[in-house]
Amino acid sequence: MPESSIKLSPLHEIARDLEATFTDVDHWRMPERFAGVEIETTSATTGVVLFDETAKGRIQVEGDASDTVLTSAFTLPNLEVGAGTHHDGTNVVRLRQDLFYLSVPPGAEAETIEKVRAQANGSLVTATDITDGRTAIRVIGPDAPTLMSKVCGLDFSEPSFPDGHARQSSVARTNQLIIRNDLGGNPAYSLVGSRSLGAYLWSVLMEAGAEWDIRPIGRSAHHELEKSTT
Structure with missing residues (x-):
């Protein structure tokens, strides 16, 4: 490299x-x-x-529909604020009703963001790479x-x-x-x-x-x- x-x-x-x-x-x-x-x-x-x-990659997902979007993207359980879960190498934590933090394997940031955006389907949900x-x-x-x-x-x-x-x-x-x-x-x-x-x-x-x-x-x-x- x-x-x-x-x-x-x-x-x-x-x-x-x-x-x-x-x-x-x-x-x-x-x-x-x-x-x-x-x-x-x-x-x-x-x-x-x-x-x-x-x-490790770090992604912030925000928006009123973020719960629905992430549940579809990662098959999440219902998370209360402050709770988290692990799914297939990705850790998801709910920070507010409309704000989630994702920790992903190194190099998986772009793929994860694309997965979230695909499920957003035009809804007002943003996925931001905050790794660097x-x-x-x-x-x-x-x-x-x-x-x-x-x-x-x-x-x-x-x-x-x-x-x-x-x-x-x-x-x-x-x-x-x-x-x-x-x-x-x-x-x-x-x-x-x-x-x-x-x-x-x-x-x-x-x-x-x-x-x-x-x-x-x-x-x-x-x-x-x-x-x-x-």
Whole structure:
């Protein structure tokens, strides 16, 4: 792949300075591993880790008929505001009655938008690719709820913030969409916010998680955790 077509996460320099090895995912260059798969997966299942998931596509669907359109496109259940679901590689979260957030595999943005527009059939529903303007950081591990409570005022207990739900809130004084999507039997939260604040948020999370020996993980370890989820 030509170097000119490669996209870099706003966390790329941090990973490079940590001597990560990299792999190309669609048009993104992302960390493959840091300390090694076994060390990283152990940390994810016994403490807390951070994973850069910026390469995933992010789409915003808005309009009064968006519920009907997305239900037809992805066979969705009825979602209350703040609830989400997973369908064939796509995560869908309802943020308002007329606003949805979609997370899709890297490179699937155009196909997903076309699918939504085909179902819209002339109705006033917009599908916007917001991938390049956002950073996505996933906080994973049994200590993830406690870490999140240090940097955000929300209640991260199971009854208040169950798996599959989302909230919009301030995290370390940055506006973030927080999506709980557990991984490998462990709590996991995706933080989606402004690209320009991604490196700052990562550093705050690393500092806040020092008491649990927090570490970054690469795609190989994340893939192993995904396999244990299915």
